[in-house]
Amino acid sequence: MSASAGAPAAAAGLRLETALSLLTQAGWPIPxxxxxxxxxxxxxxxxxxxxxxxxxxxxxxxxxxxxxxxIGREVDRVARVGEPALLLLADIDHFKRVNDxxxxxxxxxxIRSVADCLQDCVRPMDLVARVGGEEFAIILxxxxxxxxxxxxxxxxxxxxxxxxxxxxxxxxxxxVSIGGAFAPPWVRSSASLWSERADxxxxxxxxxxxxxxxxxxxxxxxVSAEEKGLLFAGLTQSDPIESSGxxxxxxxxxx
Amino acid sequence: xxxxxxxxDQAPSTSTRIARTVAITSGKGxxxxxxxxxxxxxxxxxxxxxxxxxxxxxxxANLDVVLNLYPKITLHDxxxxxxxxxxAILPAPGGFSVLLAGSGLVEYSRLTPxxxxxxTNIFESVxxxxxxxxxxxxxxxxxxxxxxxxxxHEVIVVATPEPxxxxxxxxxxxxLSAQQGREQLHLVVNQVSRSGDGRAICNQLQQVVExxxxxxxxVSPRLTFLGDIPLDSSVREAVQKRQLLLELHPGSAAAQGxxxxxxxxxxxx
Numbered sequence: 001m002s003a004s005a006g007a008p009a010a011a012a013g014l015r016l017e018t019a020l021s022l023l024t025q026a027g028w029p030i031p032x033x034x035x036x037x038x039x040x041x042x043x044x045x046x047x048x049x050x051x052x053x054x055x056x057x058x059x060x061x062x063x064x065x066x067x068x069x070x071i072g073r074e075v076d077r078v079a080r081v082g083e084p085a086l087l088l089l090a091d092i093d094h095f096k097r098v099n100d101x102x103x104x105x106x107x108x109x110x111i112r113s114v115a116d117c118l119q120d121c122v123r124p125m126d127l128v129a130r131v132g133g134e135e136f137a138i139i140l141x142x143x144x145x146x147x148x149x150x151x152x153x154x155x156x157x158x159x160x161x162x163x164x165x166x167x168x169x170x171x172x173x174x175x176v177s178i179g180g181a182f183a184p185p186w187v188r189s190s191a192s193l194w195s196e197r198a199d200x201x202x203x204x205x206x207x208x209x210x211x212x213x214x215x216x217x218x219x220x221x222x223v224s225a226e227e228k229g230l231l232f233a234g235l236t237q238s239d240p241i242e243s244s245g246x247x248x249x250x251x252x253x254x255x
Numbered sequence: 256x257x258x259x260x261x262x263x264d265q266a267p268s269t270s271t272r273i274a275r276t277v278a279i280t281s282g283k284g285x286x287x288x289x290x291x292x293x294x295x296x297x298x299x300x301x302x303x304x305x306x307x308x309x310x311x312x313x314x315x316a317n318l319d320v321v322l323n324l325y326p327k328i329t330l331h332d333x334x335x336x337x338x339x340x341x342x343a344i345l346p347a348p349g350g351f352s353v354l355l356a357g358s359g360l361v362e363y364s365r366l367t368p369x370x371x372x373x374x375t376n377i378f379e380s381v382x383x384x385x386x387x388x389x390x391x392x393x394x395x396x397x398x399x400x401x402x403x404x405x406x407x408h409e410v411i412v413v414a415t416p417e418p419x420x421x422x423x424x425x426x427x428x429x430x431l432s433a434q435q436g437r438e439q440l441h442l443v444v445n446q447v448s449r450s451g452d453g454r455a456i457c458n459q460l461q462q463v464v465e466x467x468x469x470x471x472x473x474v475s476p477r478l479t480f481l482g483d484i485p486l487d488s489s490v491r492e493a494v495q496k497r498q499l500l501l502e503l504h505p506g507s508a509a510a511q512g513x514x515x516x517x518x519x520x521x522x523x524x
Contacts, residue, residue, distance in 0.1 A: 080284060080285075081284070081285075082283065082284050082285075082394060082395060184397060185395055223422055223425060223426055223429075224467075226467075227425070227463055227467050228422060230459075230462065230463045230466065230467075231421055231422065231425060231459060231460070231463050232418060232421070232459075233459070
């Protein structure tokens with residue numbers, strides 16, 4: 001127990017050895033500029049533990065627990081706000097072969113490399129998580145359906161172009177299959193229904209030959225720029241009308 | 256294709272009453288659709304009509320929040336056979352009745368044949384008991400929303416002057432024309448800064464509809480303007496206090512707007 005004399009009474013009886021060694025092992029800085037055992041010090045320890053419990057140890061990405069909390073919040077948000085949100089599931093192709101041929105250490109390097117790649121491909125607001133052995137999930141809030149395929153393709157290409165240096169000076173090329181689905185706007189859905197639809201697309205990408213992207217696109221009706229132009233012509237708006245590209249896409253029910 | 260099954264009948268308190276059925280929808284969420292439904296129901300009730308609001312916003316119901324009701328029994332219980340329909344029809348403040356969907360109906364966010372049949376059965380069995388049934392649908396144009404709209408004889412589209420709301424209202428009109436052959440739709444414009452703005456927006460929508468939208472019979476739907484509801488601080492107060500605006504501030508500009516919508520709706524048969 002590192003609480004010294006003068007520490008708050010609340011900290012005095014706590015057993016923090018395990019917590020502190022976990023943080024040290026994970027490289028989480030334990031503040032040295034505050035009094036050990038003080039409220040500020042305890043807060044830093046708690047913050048460190050929270051951070052640790054939401055991260056994947058191998059890649060530093062969000063872990064499955066964090067992903068599940070985030071997808072639950074996102075599906076509720078989309079239901080009320082109606083903003084399109086995309087869930088991508090990416091799975092490394094033939095990962096077992098990497099492990100079998102080059103060993104588990106090489107497998108770990110590949111997983112880390114793909115993780116970095118995914119993180120580099122998305123916006124800061126997007127959430128990238130490692131949800132299984134060689135499976136990753138990305139939640140992209142406010143992602144218009146028109147851009148979904150481009151985002152998924154960019155990720156797939158980036159991974160396929162990257163060489164992964166493993167031990168012994170060898171370089172490996174790996175690919176990912178990506179499946180994606182949009183959360184239904186204005187509709188109460190559930191995280192599991194959303195994941196299930198993305199997972200079906202991942203399965204499709206795998207069965208159609210891997211190293212490809214398959215998205216479950218929401219049916220669209222297009223309100224063209226011409227229609228929009230006419231819609232707002234002559235109306236004096238207090239707030240400016242944003243023009244975001246050629247056309248606006250709004251959801252439509254299947255025929 | 257929408258097939259009107261019964262002629263609207265406005266005669267109150269007759270044994271052969273068959274409700275006039277009006278779906279309230281919006282395209283975009285957050286435009287005050289449920290606020291309009293609840294207060295319009297109150298305004299119609301004051302005109303001596305027996306009114307039911309059917310909350311068809313399956314799963315995202317907030318009519319209960321707006322009306323400050325804590326129902327023990329909802330449509331969910333009727334669907335699952337745990338309660339009788341009669342038990343789920345509740346008296347609401349304002350003198351009308353409500354049939355609430357209840358929250359957490361995740362499984363009903365997809366329109367399965369079972370949900371469809373259940374909704375239809377419930378709807379048919381309440382029709383003879385009311386003069387007007389307002390169906391408060393969810394936002395968007397999901398299949399549940401479109402089905403709920405299809406049950407109604409008439410449709411009110413609620414929009415605000417905000418560009419995204421107008422675009423979504425327009426898209427809704429387009430879809431209702433294409434899929435249900437709707438040739439007439441009512442428009443209510445909520446949250447206008449000046450009275451009269453709503454009429455201009457309706458004219459604008461009508462112009463674009465005439466140019467770009469043609470239903471299955473080659474007919475462009477006609478929009479009937481039911482009125483606009485001004486931006487009014489009393490609305491926020493009523494929503495925060497979870498009371499009907501018509502009860503809390505009946506003299507407010509927004510309440511007068513709702514009353515006018517009711518009057519214009521009843522003037523059209």
